[in-house]
Amino acid sequence: MRSTAKIATSAAAVAMVAGGFSAAASAQEAQQTRAPQGVPATLDGESINLGESWKGADVCEVGSAGKVRCWDGAKATTAAQKAELAKKKKCETHNVCLYDGKNFKGRMLTFNDEYWHNLAKYGFSNKTSSVKNNQDGPGPFKDHAYLADGRNGKGKQVKFSQGEKSASLGKFNNKASSVHG
The missing domain is CATH 1.20.5 (Single alpha-helices involved in coiled-coils or other helix-helix interfaces)
Incomplete structure (x- = not known):
């Protein structure tokens, strides 16, 4: 017992x-x-935390190795800097580009890999108003890009086929919390 x-x-x-x-x-x-923890990025040689502030950046590019680089148009003074920024703003090949303004205006955040990114880490949750999908390679998602209103692709999703762009997201405007592409 x-x-x-x-x-x-x-x-x-x-x-x-x-x-x-x-x-x-x-x-x-x-x-x-x-x-949420922010993602570190480089802006004009300085380290910033995108989850806290973009510190004047106009464009931030998330590389396939997770490295993030940003550009500030107001600080682009040389012809080479202005040309690089203009090239980035066009949404280069291989990228999914998110804009916080309609008609591809405002701040831009780009991705070029195939997994879900939670946008709060980049200071971009519930801010996407227009999208370009310029991906062009093979992959399990056939180069479709997806926005979801929940973290990690949960919730309602909107699909963008390869080469598709949307100048306005309508009812999904400012609702994306994650992106895949």
Whole structure:
């Protein structure tokens, strides 16, 4: 009888400790959901956190290695800098380009890889108003780009075929929380 009581007491103690870890993990997860970590980027040689501020950047490009580079049009003074910025603003081949203004105006965020990106990390959640899909290579998503109103592609999705562009997202305007493309 005593050994049964000891086993029951030990099992209850383990459950309480495990429950405590579970509660701590849930609290940490909830905090991360409330305050998403921003993505580091380079702007004029300076490191910035896109989740906090774009610091005047007009265009930010997310490279396939996760490296993010940004440009500030107001600081483009040489002909070479202006030409590079103009090239980026056209939405280069291989990229999905998101704009925070209709008709491909405003700040632009580009991606060129095939997985879901949560836009809050880039300071772009619920800000996309127009899209260009200039991807051109093979892949499991056949070079379609997707916007979703939830994190990690959850919720309602809008699909953009290869070469498709939309100057206005209509009812989906400023609702995208994640992008795939």
